[in-house]
Amino acid sequence: xxxxxxxxxxxxxxxxxxxxxxxxxxxxxxxxxVERSHALAAAFRARGLPVVLVTADGTAPGRTEAAxxxxxxxxxxxxxxxxxxxxxxxxxxxxxxxxxxxRSGELEAKLKALGVTQVVVTGVATSAGVESTARQAYExxxxxxxxxDAVADLSAEAHAHSLGYIFPRLGETGSxxxxxxxxx
Numbered sequence: 318x319x320x321x322x323x324x325x326x327x328x329x330x331x332x333x334x335x336x337x338x339x340x341x342x343x344x345x346x347x348x349x350x351v352e353r354s355h356a357l358a359a360a361f362r363a364r365g366l367p368v369v370l371v372t373a374d375g376t377a378p379g380r381t382e383a384a385x386x387x388x389x390x391x392x393x394x395x396x397x398x399x400x401x402x403x404x405x406x407x408x409x410x411x412x413x414x415x416x417x418x419x420r421s422g423e424l425e426a427k428l429k430a431l432g433v434t435q436v437v438v439t440g441v442a443t444s445a446g447v448e449s450t451a452r453q454a455y456e457x458x459x460x461x462x463x464x465x466d467a468v469a470d471l472s473a474e475a476h477a478h479s480l481g482y483i484f485p486r487l488g489e490t491g492s493x494x495x496x497x498x499x500x501x
Contacts, residue, residue: 349466373413
């Protein structure tokens, strides 16, 4: 079902579109997410709505069965937001060490201080950072929208599961064009 509404106080949250991950994800997967996230960011900024740029700077310290994907001692530029998003000084920057952007409480506090009631989430990976952030936003009481063509995952199966099963339980889904039309 397409997204039906955007609250007047909505924010865009862009997950993990950073230089190091751009080198790890195939361009055919990564670039469309960047282009659509950029279009949404420009539209949100033009309307004076918050844009949140989230980057991952490591991982949570807990023990896991799966190998960690990020090697140690990465260069500082690995963690920088990609230039194609046209980052602005007015953007809210969040650096996370967990999958979800709300874990520290900093993002929730900033958005609530601005009166934000709805978040639109884009980025990579659909089944990790995007889904975790959407879950946390929902649990914090925000209306959640996922831009379905502005998220991607290296696992097609995980991507499809998040889009078809998880996201409709957390909020609404719609294309970048659907969301842009609601912003117009």
